Amino acid sequence: MxxxxxxxxxxxxxxxxxxxxxxxxxxxxxxxxxxxxxxxxxxxxxxxxxxxxxxxxxxxxxxxxxxxxxxxxxxxxxxxxxxxxxxxxxxxxxxxxxxxxxxxxxxxxxxxxxxxxxxxxxxxxxxxxxxxxxxxxxxxxxxxxxxxxxxxxxxxxxxxxxxxxxxxxxxxxxxxxxxxxxxxxxxxxxxxxxxxxxxxxxxxxxxxxxxxxxxxxxxxxxxxxxxxxxxxxxxxxxxxxxxxxxxxxxxxxxxxxKPDLKINTMIEEVSHLVVMRIEDIFEDISIGKRKFNDFFNEIKPWEHYISRDWRHAIHQKQAERIAAEVKTQRELSTLLQKIRGGQAEESEMERLLDDFDRKNPCSSMSIERLLREKQNVTLKIRLLKDFQPEKHLLKEITSIKYILSRLYDKNVYLLHVSEEWETKDGDNSFKQLRLFKSMIKNETIDSAFIVIDYDLHHSDLKNDEDKANKCCIYHAIHGKIKSKDYYQDSLKKLSRSQISSILKENSSLSEKDILQRHKDFLIEYPTGELTDDEFVGELQKLHKEYVVSVDALSKQHDKVFFLFDVFSGNSSHYCDYIFAAIDKDRSGTISFSELMSAVALTSIGNADNVEKRLSLIFQIIDSNEKNGINFQQLVKFIEVVTELVKGEAAVNTTNIKVIVKQMFEMFKKNVEDEQLSKEEFMKWHELCLKLFIDICSFSFLVSVAHKNDAFKPVGTSHEINIPTNATWKQNGVTIAGGHGQGDATNQPCTPHGLFVDDDQTVVIADYGNHRIMQWKNGDTTNGQRVAGDKDEGNGLHQLGYPTDVLIDKETDSLIICDRGNQRVVRWPRRSGTTQGEILIDNIECYGLAMDEQRHLYVSDYRKHEVRRYQLGEKNDTLVAGGNDEGGGPNQLDEPGYLFVDRQQNVYVSDHWNRRVMKWPKGAKEGIVVAGDNDQRSAPTQLSFPNGIFVDTLGTLYVADSRSDRVMRWTQGAKDGTVIVGGNGRGEEANQLSNPDGLSFDRHGNLYVADCGNNRVQRFSIE
Structure with missing residues (x-):
């Protein structure tokens, strides 16, 4: 109108x-x-x-x-x-x-x-x-x-x-x-x-x-x-x-x-919600185009080294995407004009928009699906990038014999690769590639390294009598092939470079010692590699003759004894830690050379050379080879060593953090974003020894749990016990916003996720304004911007369409799902903070949660999965979904908000399946705890679940966005009940419009991000 x-x-x-x-x-x-x-x-x-x-x-x-x-x-x-x-x-x-x-x-x-x-x-x-x-x-x-x-x-x-x-x-x-x-x-x-x-x-x-x-x-x-x-x-x-x-x-x-003239021109405008959805469509098309072009641009420098069939298929998909984009724009244009002229209903536009994500080739979801289908190309390029094209790669090939004759005077190493071999035996392919790359690092003038790609050269080598039938490395000299599996041969016989490297790390051993140890090693392990269990056994052999009491060690730490000579506590976490650190190629096995890196940490490898051992310790802690160790890495290291020396009960993370913080302050380093260099670590070596021993010795460091300590999950919400028959006042009170759409401090724009602190301070993901706003309890006039610049962008001082936020009490910081920039960031809460740091990058994140152990859970709505991260480490674990989009028990379809309880059960709002799933810890499949996609139109089911919360009784609370209400599902219930809203879409006190995030305070009051009304409502418990 x-x-x-x-x-x-x-x-x-x-x-x-x-x-x-x-x-x-x-x-x-x-x-x-x-x-x-x-x-x-x-x-x-x-x-x-x-x-x-x-x-x-x-x-x-x-x-x-x-x-x-x-x-x-x-x-x-x-x-x-x-x-x-x-x-x-x-x-x-x-x-x-x-x-x-x-x-x-x-x-x-x-x-x-x-x-x-x-x-x-x-x-x-x-x-x-x-x-x-x-x-x-x-x-x-x-x-x-x-x-x-x-x-x-x-x-x-x-x-x-x-x-x-x-x-x-x-x-x-x-x-x-x-x-x-x-x-x-x-x-x-x-x-x-x-x-x-x-x-x-x-x-x-x-x-x-x-x-x-x-x-x-x-x-x-x-x-x-x-x-x-x-x-x-x-x-x-x-x-x-x-x-x-x-x-x-x-x-x-x-x-x-002309008062007598009647004009009846029909003029209609689409609703604000549809405007936002159309904007999102074009935003999504732009994202999809950028992703495809990133993929296309990544291929371009390597097009001469990729199969012609692969390139042709990608060009076809590019043409389809462009055609779909033009068609989508034309369809939206035609329908929009019809709606404005009164010739079509808005519902037709909604149907067109509903089908976009799943069916349109130019949607970012379709592009993501395409990129997953073409992952073989991405993996191939990733492999090729490890080599110098003109030196190690071939555009054309005549025969293997011709290559060897051309390089007659050199030691020639030929790596044979193909997608088929990698699929059939990925472990072998990975190990062969890892060895080949490590050999290139030590390349000499009399050696040559060539990659033969059977995906590119298959037809050329079809009838070659020297062709390989698996991923392997050929070694040839004077035109003759000496080995057709150099990797396996190298496990049985030490090369001169391997011996030199081991001697360099182990100053107390001679070459004769190393050769004898290798001979004994092969007798016990004929494959030349150790599994993780076998590795633990070898570590126990190394340490058993040096086990001494902690008291004795504290008195003799200046002699030959050293921390790693002690093995009287719980060794499991220490063994896992050392295994991951020395397994540099991430093969899941330990070779003899890698095992000798563990020997170098003990008195066997370096009896009196404390500095050498400290240098090796630094390398162990700096497993990511960043030339520096951060606060969390050093804390983790001391934790596993403490447990090794005196057992799990001796580990007191709080006290360890205090000590490590003092170490950083010695060198005027900030614990949040700075690192200790190797030189600083070495300068500190005497203090290192004493501190490590003291940590394990003093009884006051043993952690004692007080019975009266109330449990409060770190960075999720308060654990509260809400009676199953509780009711809330139906008229909500606006505690943030409600002044129309805008970017003033009293105008959140389409608020999404929110977090309620102990003092009822509310932190809000102000989606449309690209910022995080904080509203103090009792102050409903203006909020305070605590993260993000006034402008959207991808700088560290900016956010782009944040969808969720939580408070990490341990570090007194905000953890933010920066959806528009495809990253999770952390912003300290201290005054004067102007930028954050990236925790996780290149992730289509939507929802966040944190458990008692400070594991961070993040939903990826494009990969249809939820992953768990340990802050400060790169490793992550799939905890829900990850089997493409779908409605099966092991699938999700654009997961949104999350909740994690004390047992690490993960609850997920499964958007397009119109359900909430519970994934028990370690489970491969989830359990539907709310919603039924087949009956989504029923008033007791979910139309589009968003924010979720679970209380101590296991009762689930869900923001049902498209039905403009909040529902409650008791444990085992097949149907939900409305607790607030459900009175039609509107801006009255008893109405909601597209509710998004929700949370409770410790009193049981309900907070709802009323997205469509640009406000946050509090509904008091009765």
């Missing part, structure tokens, strides 16, 4: 006049004028409207650009669907990043000068009015005002080498541009490394003013912008260009000029 009041539409390079007819159904100027002849000047008022501002665009999506440029929702849809084309000087509005490695920041300088306004009520104006124009069926409004000025945009662009560079350069550039005034000199304040990267950016200008120069740097851009006001004076009598049309409905104009 059209408003009777005036509305505004940005011109987007269109040109009109006072009286021009306009059709808001198509957002186009009709081409004729309401007035039969030119109006005298007294009918049009011209006033000053001087205003200057700027906007920073990161070009991640058209939605982001349109929002920042304040383009109205209706016009935004017309531009997105192609009803109205973007051309000419406004081209910066449609420029979006086509891949993830594009650095692009657009600085838009906005100037307003004058406003023309028609005096509608002026006597005599009706004499100029055309009756035919009023009856024009192709027009709905008339231009009654024009705002003049100019927009000029400078776009800085470059291709980065990696995502870290994108974030760093965009963050640096953004900070510089925000600090620069339009007037005055532009002064750059950048580190030298940042400055060199910024100076490499390509710069292009566009906008409403002809720019006759091409600046080469930021200073040049600022000089151009300073000339904009003087350039405007030369355009349209100093007014500049048309920026905004002020429009009045033709129907209202007819009432003023």
């Amino acid at each position: 059209a408003s009777a009041d005036a509305i505004e539409r940005q011109t987007v390079c269109r040109r009109g006049f006072i009286g021009s007819l306009y059709d808001i159904r198509t957002d186009k100027l009709e081409g004729t004028n309401l007035f039969k002849k030119k109006l005298p000047e007294e009918f049009i008022d011209v006033s000053d409207n001087a205003h200057t501002s700027y906007e920073l665009l990161f070009n991640n999506s058209q939605k982001e650009t349109f929002d920042k440029m304040n383009i109205e929702a209706s016009l935004k849809l017309s531009l997105m669907t192609g009803i109205l084309d973007i051309a000419g000087s406004a081209k910066y509005l449609k420029e979006t990043k086509t891949n993830s490695l594009t650095i692009r920041v657009t600085y838009v300088y906005k100037v307003k000068t004058k406003q023309e306004q028609l005096h509608i009520s002026r006597d005599g104006l009706s004499d100029y009015c055309s009756v035919d124009a009023l009856k024009n069926p192709n027009a709905t409004h008339v231009v009654t005002g024009i705002i003049w000025g100019a927009n000029v945009a400078a776009t800085f662009e470059q291709e980065a080498e990696n995502l870290e560079e994108v974030q760093k350069v965009e963050g640096s550039l953004s900070a510089v541009l925000k600090s620069l005034p339009i007037s005055g000199e532009a002064k750059l304040d950048l580190q030298n490394t940042d400055k060199s990267k910024v100076e490499k950016l390509q710069i292009s200008l566009s906008g409403d003013i002809l720019i006759d120069e091409c600046p080469q740097n930021i200073e040049g851009v600022m000089r151009v912008f300073k000339t904009v006001p003087s350039r405007i004076k030369t355009l349209n009598e100093g007014k500049g260009q048309q920026l905004v049309f002020v429009l009045h409905p033709l129907k209202k104009m007819a009432e003023i000029f």
